[in-house]
Amino acid sequence: MPATATDPASFASVFHAHAPRVWRALRRLGVAESDVEDLSQEVFVVVHRKLPEFEGRSALSTWIYGICVRVASDHRRRAHVRREQPTDRPPDERHSAPQLKELEREQARAMLDRALAALDDDKRAVFVLYEIEQLEMPEVAEALGCPLQTAYSRLYAARKKVESEMRRMVQRGRGTA
Numbered sequence: 001m002p003a004t005a006t007d008p009a010s011f012a013s014v015f016h017a018h019a020p021r022v023w024r025a026l027r028r029l030g031v032a033e034s035d036v037e038d039l040s041q042e043v044f045v046v047v048h049r050k051l052p053e054f055e056g057r058s059a060l061s062t063w064i065y066g067i068c069v070r071v072a073s074d075h076r077r078r079a080h081v082r083r084e085q086p087t088d089r090p091p092d093e094r095h096s097a098p099q100l101k102e103l104e105r106e107q108a109r110a111m112l113d114r115a116l117a118a119l120d121d122d123k124r125a126v127f128v129l130y131e132i133e134q135l136e137m138p139e140v141a142e143a144l145g146c147p148l149q150t151a152y153s154r155l156y157a158a159r160k161k162v163e164s165e166m167r168r169m170v171q172r173g174r175g176t177a
Contacts, residue, residue, distance in 0.1 A: 011048055018064050019044075021133060025065060028116060028128040029072035043071050058142045065135065066143035069125045076121070115165035123158035126151050131159075 022043050026036050046067050054063055116124055122144070129140045130151075141151040 011051065014047065014051070014060065015044055018047075018061060021061065022064065022068055025068045025128060025133055026072055028113075028132050029069060029124060030076055030117060031072050035075065039071055039075055043067050046071070059139060062135065062139040062143045065129055065133065065139075066145070069129075069144060073121050073125075111166060111169050112162075114169065115162045118165045119158050119161055122146075123154045123161065126154040127158035127162065130155055 019040065022040050023036055026039050026043070027033065031039050043064070047064060050067075054060065116127065119127060125144055126140055129135045129143060130137060135143070137151055137155070138148060140155075141148045144151065146154075
């Protein structure tokens, strides 16, 4: 029996089960870290409103990932997101603990974010849902509302682009590009 928005305990369990995945998916779908909390709330407002309409034709997580993709896409299209916003002072730099492994992880995440930013929205969504969130390809296609072969095609193209972007960044890091 699917969860319903009229049952607060049921919605709470949906929220607790999916909040970390929603947060991670939004971040990898191009949402700035400073906006992830607000957009996670947007996602769960939609989930709460539409949960009674959820028919269970797909997994609940697939349905929620579809909402994440649409919320992230709508957010990136907004004009205030695309323009720089001047401030009175430079942003505070955030540094992780000085341990080498954490620094390497942070650098790898930053490289992945830059590589993902080079993808168009459709390819990025497929790549994030399949490679990072590890959904099965039929679930990805369903979440995105596209044919299965289209999803595979987008994944193939996205992988090539991410690989070339990563290779380019590594070469630049070594001073060879």
